[in-house]
Amino acid sequence: MNQVPTVQLNNGTLMPRLGFGVWQVPDAEAERAVATALEAGYRSIDTAAVYGNEGGTGKGLAASGVAREELFVTTKLWNGPKQTWDRDAVLRAFDDSLGKLGLDHVDLYLIHWPRPMREDFVSIWRTFEEIAASGRAKAVGVSNFRPADLERIARESALVPAVNQIELHPLFPQAELRAVHAERGIATEAWSPLGQGKELLTLPAVTGIAAKHGRSAAQVVLRWHLQLGNVVIPKSVTPSRIRENLDVFGFELDAADMAALDALGAGAAARRIGPDPAVFDV
Numbered sequence: 001m002n003q004v005p006t007v008q009l010n011n012g013t014l015m016p017r018l019g020f021g022v023w024q025v026p027d028a029e030a031e032r033a034v035a036t037a038l039e040a041g042y043r044s045i046d047t048a049a050v051y052g053n054e055g056g057t058g059k060g061l062a063a064s065g066v067a068r069e070e071l072f073v074t075t076k077l078w079n080g081p082k083q084t085w086d087r088d089a090v091l092r093a094f095d096d097s098l099g100k101l102g103l104d105h106v107d108l109y110l111i112h113w114p115r116p117m118r119e120d121f122v123s124i125w126r127t128f129e130e131i132a133a134s135g136r137a138k139a140v141g142v143s144n145f146r147p148a149d150l151e152r153i154a155r156e157s158a159l160v161p162a163v164n165q166i167e168l169h170p171l172f173p174q175a176e177l178r179a180v181h182a183e184r185g186i187a188t189e190a191w192s193p194l195g196q197g198k199e200l201l202t203l204p205a206v207t208g209i210a211a212k213h214g215r216s217a218a219q220v221v222l223r224w225h226l227q228l229g230n231v232v233i234p235k236s237v238t239p240s241r242i243r244e245n246l247d248v249f250g251f252e253l254d255a256a257d258m259a260a261l262d263a264l265g266a267g268a269a270a271r272r273i274g275p276d277p278a279v280f281d282v
């Protein structure tokens with residue numbers, strides 16, 4: 001049933017290359033959405049403390065009856081402002097996430113944003129080293145880290161983040177970060193892989209390739225990611241789309257398709273949908 005290929009992270013952990021994201025899914029709906037995704041065949045779920053739906057996500061995981069060892073659960077530390085993120089605060093936040101999820105470990109724990117102006121992500125990472133050593137997170141990583149932030153972690157810690165989860169889609173292809181990740185042994189995970197389902201899915205370049213393959217625009221974009229080597233976590237609460245987004249392993253884009261999609265965000269055409277990690281601190 002589970003046909004999703006995996007990537008081996010730098011500590012040996014296997015991570016499905018396609019998972020289910022639950023940002024903006026209300027807690028009360030998360031149980032059903034996660035259950036629908038697991039029933040469709042997803043095994044990887046991406047949540048975060050700040051999404052406010054770890055509780056509903058945990059209920060969906062429990063109700064599914066899928067064995068824990070088959071699941072890959074990611075959550076993230078909301079290292080938000082108005083608090084000093086010392087060791088105790090990080091460990092408390094981690095315990096709180098595990099409690100809400102109803103799990104004794106997660107597969108991946110991420111620092112949600114670098115917030116470089118706060119100058120505290122290296123000390124947070126020290127506590128992540130401890131969490132990784134305890135086995136309560138099978139792997140630890142970061143999200144929204146820039147090349148300079150990864151360089152700083154490399155200078156000050158022997159533990160290489162397993163994953164950097166970043167905004168990435170054809171309109172914002174992040175070529176520099178993907179090259180840095182490849183060099184450092186960090187898996188690239190794309191957030192908003194469908195460009196949040198907006199402009200990107202209506203562009204003639206995308207809909208034309210979709211028509212050529214008899215597939216949807218969303219499926220074409222997800223194929224682009226997979227063929228580039230990205231891990232993807234598309235979100236939907238619509239059961240038919242949840243299934244559609246998983247059904248992307250039975251066709252392939254050719255070199256001309258890939259080049260046309262690469263061109264959408266190349267050079268000066270690149271544009272973000274979400275915040276810039278250099279300044280984001282809310």
Ligand code: NAD
Pocket residue numbers: 020021022023024046047112143144165166190191192193194195196197198201216218219233234235236237241242244245274
């Ligand atoms: P996405 O790119 O996955 O787009 C989701 C939207 O696209 C849906 O709400 C729907 O409107 C549309 N859509 C989904 N499937 C479709 C289909 N088959 N056909 C047409 N439209 C479709 O956007 P996202 O939710 O922002 O990102 C995915 C996940 O990434 C999130 O749920 C979250 O888990 C993660 N994320 C992480 C961060 C971070 O800072 N680490 C930030 C944003 C998102």
